[in-house]
Amino acid sequence: MSNAGEPHLVIKPQRRAAFFPWRDVLEYRDLLRILALRDVRLRYRQTAVGVLWVVLQPLIGAALFAFVFGAVANLPTGDARIPYFVFGFAGLLIWNTFLQIFQKASDSLVGNSGLVSKIYFPRIVLPLSTVRGVLLDFGVGAVVMSVLLVIYRIPPTFALLFLPVSMLMAILLALGLGFWTAALNVSYRDVRYVIPVLSQFLLWASPVAYAASSIPQSAQWLAAINPMVGILESFRWAVLGTPTMNWGSVVWSAVVSVVLFAVGAMIFQRAERRFADVI
Amino acid sequence: MSSDLAISVRGLSKEYRIAHMAQHSRVTEAAFAALKNVFRRQEYETFRALDDVSFDVKKGDVVGVVGRNGAGKSTLLKVLSRITEPTAGEVRLYGKVGSLLEVGTGFHPELTGRENIYLNGSILGMRERDIDRQFDAIVDFAEVERFLDTPVKRYSSGMYVRLAFAVAAHLNPEILIVDEVLAVGDTQFQQKCLGKMKDVSSQEGKTVLFVSHNIAAVKALCNKGLLLQGGKLKRQGSVDEVLAEYATRAPVAVQARYGKSSKLQLVDLLINGAQTAVGDIDFLEPLEIEFELEAIEPTPLCIPFFRWHDSNGVTLSEVWGPEESVDFQRYDGRFTFRLALERMSLMPGRYFIDFYMHDVAGKEVFSAPECVQLEVHPVALPGAPRAYEGRHGVLRLASRLSAHSIVSQQA
Numbered sequence: 001m002s003n004a005g006e007p008h009l010v011i012k013p014q015r016r017a018a019f020f021p022w023r024d025v026l027e028y029r030d031l032l033r034i035l036a037l038r039d040v041r042l043r044y045r046q047t048a049v050g051v052l053w054v055v056l057q058p059l060i061g062a063a064l065f066a067f068v069f070g071a072v073a074n075l076p077t078g079d080a081r082i083p084y085f086v087f088g089f090a091g092l093l094i095w096n097t098f099l100q101i102f103q104k105a106s107d108s109l110v111g112n113s114g115l116v117s118k119i120y121f122p123r124i125v126l127p128l129s130t131v132r133g134v135l136l137d138f139g140v141g142a143v144v145m146s147v148l149l150v151i152y153r154i155p156p157t158f159a160l161l162f163l164p165v166s167m168l169m170a171i172l173l174a175l176g177l178g179f180w181t182a183a184l185n186v187s188y189r190d191v192r193y194v195i196p197v198l199s200q201f202l203l204w205a206s207p208v209a210y211a212a213s214s215i216p217q218s219a220q221w222l223a224a225i226n227p228m229v230g231i232l233e234s235f236r237w238a239v240l241g242t243p244t245m246n247w248g249s250v251v252w253s254a255v256v257s258v259v260l261f262a263v264g265a266m267i268f269q270r271a272e273r274r275f276a277d278v279i
Numbered sequence: 280m281s282s283d284l285a286i287s288v289r290g291l292s293k294e295y296r297i298a299h300m301a302q303h304s305r306v307t308e309a310a311f312a313a314l315k316n317v318f319r320r321q322e323y324e325t326f327r328a329l330d331d332v333s334f335d336v337k338k339g340d341v342v343g344v345v346g347r348n349g350a351g352k353s354t355l356l357k358v359l360s361r362i363t364e365p366t367a368g369e370v371r372l373y374g375k376v377g378s379l380l381e382v383g384t385g386f387h388p389e390l391t392g393r394e395n396i397y398l399n400g401s402i403l404g405m406r407e408r409d410i411d412r413q414f415d416a417i418v419d420f421a422e423v424e425r426f427l428d429t430p431v432k433r434y435s436s437g438m439y440v441r442l443a444f445a446v447a448a449h450l451n452p453e454i455l456i457v458d459e460v461l462a463v464g465d466t467q468f469q470q471k472c473l474g475k476m477k478d479v480s481s482q483e484g485k486t487v488l489f490v491s492h493n494i495a496a497v498k499a500l501c502n503k504g505l506l507l508q509g510g511k512l513k514r515q516g517s518v519d520e521v522l523a524e525y526a527t528r529a530p531v532a533v534q535a536r537y538g539k540s541s542k543l544q545l546v547d548l549l550i551n552g553a554q555t556a557v558g559d560i561d562f563l564e565p566l567e568i569e570f571e572l573e574a575i576e577p578t579p580l581c582i583p584f585f586r587w588h589d590s591n592g593v594t595l596s597e598v599w600g601p602e603e604s605v606d607f608q609r610y611d612g613r614f615t616f617r618l619a620l621e622r623m624s625l626m627p628g629r630y631f632i633d634f635y636m637h638d639v640a641g642k643e644v645f646s647a648p649e650c651v652q653l654e655v656h657p658v659a660l661p662g663a664p665r666a667y668e669g670r671h672g673v674l675r676l677a678s679r680l681s682a683h684s685i686v687s688q689q690a
Binding site: 012013120 | 287295357358359360361362363364365366367368369370371372373374375376378380381384385387389390394397398401402403404405406407453
C-alpha cells in the first residue's frame, strides 16, 4: 500500500525527458528479458532448418565475398595469413550484429503497435529488447568463427581482449540509430522503405567486404567520417590479429557511438508521449 | 490532503488533432496534392476528447464510468493508465495502477499459454517472481491447466479471454482500471469476472474503475458512478444517481445542430399523430413518425437516413432512403418524411432515432441525432399469460409460436 498523502504517481503533461530512463528500464527489466525471449522463441518457428540459418547466412555471405572480392577482383585482406573467406566472415559477423539491432529496433514500435496503444510500459524497452536475441545469433556465429580460426590455423592474440569494446560500439551505434528511426517510424512509415536502402549503402560504404586499407585515397574522407570503419577494423584486429590498426578511427567510432546513442535516447523520449496517439 | 484518496483528477483535458485531408480519387491527383502539401502546413482541427474533468475517487470505491460512445470514457482510462499524456491538468494516483483496456493485448498467438502468462504479466508490469507466485491461481482461475503448453492460437476465444482476464486480475494493483472486457466471453465467465472484481474491491480494499456499456454489470459491481458527456463530466455520485441520469438524459434538443447552414430546419415531429419528440408506445402496436422539414433554399440532391439505436448507443437498424425507394432528389419548401412500422417489434425499453440527410458525396446536409426518443411498454400478447420485458433482448423474432401434439395416423 502506498503512503497516505503522498501520491504514488503524478500524471502531468510534458514531463521532462531524462537523459536515459534507467529507473524505468530497471523496473521493467523482466519485461525486457521476456520480450527478448519471445523474439528468440518465435524467430525460427515454422522454418525447416531453424537455428542453422544463423550459421548459414554469414557463411553464404562470406563465400560470396571470397568469390567476388578475393577470387575475381583479387583484393588483398591486408594480411597475407588471412584468407578472404575468414576475413569476410569476421566482417559479416560484426556487421550483422549492428544491422540486425538497427533494423529490429527501428521496427520495434510499429511491430508492437497493439502493445503501445493499449498498455503502459517504458517504450524504450521495445528497441532495447532486440539486443539480446541478436547477441544470441552473434554467439552462434562466434562458435563458427572459432572453428574457422582453428581450421585456418590463425592463433588468437591479446587483441582479442578488445572484442567487447568493438561489440559495445556496434550495439550503441545501432541502438542510437534505432531509437531515432523507431520514433520516426511511428509518424512516417517512409522509414520502412528508407532503411533497406540505407543499409545497402552503409554496407558497401563500410569495409565489410574489403579491407580499410583497400580504400583509395580519393575516398578516404568518406572512411574518416564513417563510424563503422573503426568498429569493423577493431573487431577484425581483435579476432584475426590483423597487424594494421588505425586508432584514430576507433576513437572516432567510440565518440560517434556514444553521442548517437545519447541523442537517439533523448529523441526517443521526447517523441514517446505521442506514440499511443499516432501509431 | 485526505489519506483515503486513491485518484485525484484536476482540470484534465486531452486534445487530439485531426488532419483535414482532401479526398483524391486518382493516384496522380493525390501525388500532386501531396507534392503541394510538402511546403504547406497541414491544417488541423482540434478535438477535445476530455474537457476540464475533475473528480476524486476514494480508496475501496468501485466506480462505474458511463457515457455514450465518444463521451471520453476510453480516453480517460488511457490517460489514467499512462498510455497517453494529457494536454492539460493533473492526475494524482495514490497506489500502483493495473489496467486492462483490451483483453489479450500482448498475447502472442504462437506462444503457449504458459509463455503468454509470463509475457503478458510482465507487460502489465509484474515482476517475474510475482508471476511465479500467482501462476497457479491464474491457471486455476482461467481453467486452462490442460492446455498450458498449447500455443494460444489454438485456444477457443473463450479460453483466450479467460486467460487474459486471469492474468490482469492477479496483477495485484491498488487501483484496477478495466475497460469493456466483459463484452467478450460467456455469461458464466462474465459472472466470474464480476465476482473477482468485487472481491478485489470489497475484500482487499482496492479501488476499481470500470467502463462498461452493460448497465446491469455496472449496477451490480459499482457503488459510485461518473457520467461523461462530450468529454465533460456530467455527473458524479452514487451509482444509482448516475445511472438514473444516464438513462433519462433528455434527447438532444431538436433545434440543436442542423449542420452548418440553417437553410434546412426540422419544424415539426409527430409520433402517431401527436406533436412530441418523446413517444410512448405499446409493444407490437403500429408506429408512424412524421418528420416535417422546411428548406429555405432548394437543397442539393440528397437522401434521408435514420438510425435506430438503444440507450447504450448500439445501432439496431439503419434506414436509408434509396434502400426504401426514396432516391436522391432536391427538396424545396415544406416537406415531410414518414417512417412507419406496422408493429413495434422492439422489446420493451428505451430507443432513439438519429435523423440525417446526406448529399451525393455522402456529406451531411442535415443532422438531428437522437431527435426521437421512444419508450416501448410491455403488453401481454392476446391469450398469453406473461408479457415480454426488456431483459428478453432487443427484438422479438417470432410472429407465431404454437404447440402441436403428433398423433400416429396408422390404423
